[in-house]
Amino acid sequence: MTQDTADQTGNGLVLPRYRRDDVDAHPPLLSPGYKSTAVRAPRQPLIYLPHRLTEITGPLLGEGRLGELDHDLTRQHDGEPQGQRIIVHGRVLDGDGRPVPHTLVEIWQTNAAGRYRHAVDNWPAPLDPNFDGVGRALTDERGHYRFVTVQPGAYPWKNHDNAWRPAHIHFSLFGRAFTQRLVTQMYFPGDPLFFQDPIFNSVRDPKARERMIARYDHAGTVPEWALAYEFDIVLRGRESTPFEDEDDDE
Numbered sequence: 001m002t003q004d005t006a007d008q009t010g011n012g013l014v015l016p017r018y019r020r021d022d023v024d025a026h027p028p029l030l031s032p033g034y035k036s037t038a039v040r041a042p043r044q045p046l047i048y049l050p051h052r053l054t055e056i057t058g059p060l061l062g063e064g065r066l067g068e069l070d071h072d073l074t075r076q077h078d079g080e081p082q083g084q085r086i087i088v089h090g091r092v093l094d095g096d097g098r099p100v101p102h103t104l105v106e107i108w109q110t111n112a113a114g115r116y117r118h119a120v121d122n123w124p125a126p127l128d129p130n131f132d133g134v135g136r137a138l139t140d141e142r143g144h145y146r147f148v149t150v151q152p153g154a155y156p157w158k159n160h161d162n163a164w165r166p167a168h169i170h171f172s173l174f175g176r177a178f179t180q181r182l183v184t185q186m187y188f189p190g191d192p193l194f195f196q197d198p199i200f201n202s203v204r205d206p207k208a209r210e211r212m213i214a215r216y217d218h219a220g221t222v223p224e225w226a227l228a229y230e231f232d233i234v235l236r237g238r239e240s241t242p243f244e245d246e247d248d249d250e
């Protein structure tokens, strides 16, 4: 979301106001095929509240608070995690194609076997003692971010008969204030599980779905070390990356 209008307060203070992009690419809060949306989607029309100082300002995670290895999920333990090592990189762009520098990008994902290190993920796939599946990075001056991780696995999730999530990496972009946080998922090209995944297909526009699929980037690979995928994130406009309800956690 970007700043697009301003409100005049009673005391003369002019506050910027942020609103959700109205492009029809984003998934609806209620998607019948995605069962858990039925219990958390609002049943009443939304009421837009005016933004006040607390919604548009606040402490930001500065560069100095990022750990040296936060962006490298393969080096956060004594040993290396199992799985195919990959580089995931790209740019964060605004609706006019301009890079968004110094913005916090966070990711979370399963290990190579398709299991999260999470209390309620207990399906019979092994945990990896050398993999937490969580990373964060700041974009540089050109809006570019870069992670080193391992290829995540598919996992079953009981949404429907024999339901499997396609391999994916969750992304969060923090923006300049809490009201700007955006959440999406990155998928991998050619995944055979797209056809039966109601989360991927809750984005109804096929072209918008394509924008959630990373591009295999052979030029970005490191010979004899890692494959690479490129995933640009566009914050709004006709080329916007589809963003989801923040409570989605599958």
Ligand SMILES: [Fe+2]
Pocket (backbone or CB within 6 Å): 165, 168, 170, 249, 250
């Ligand atoms: Fe997931």
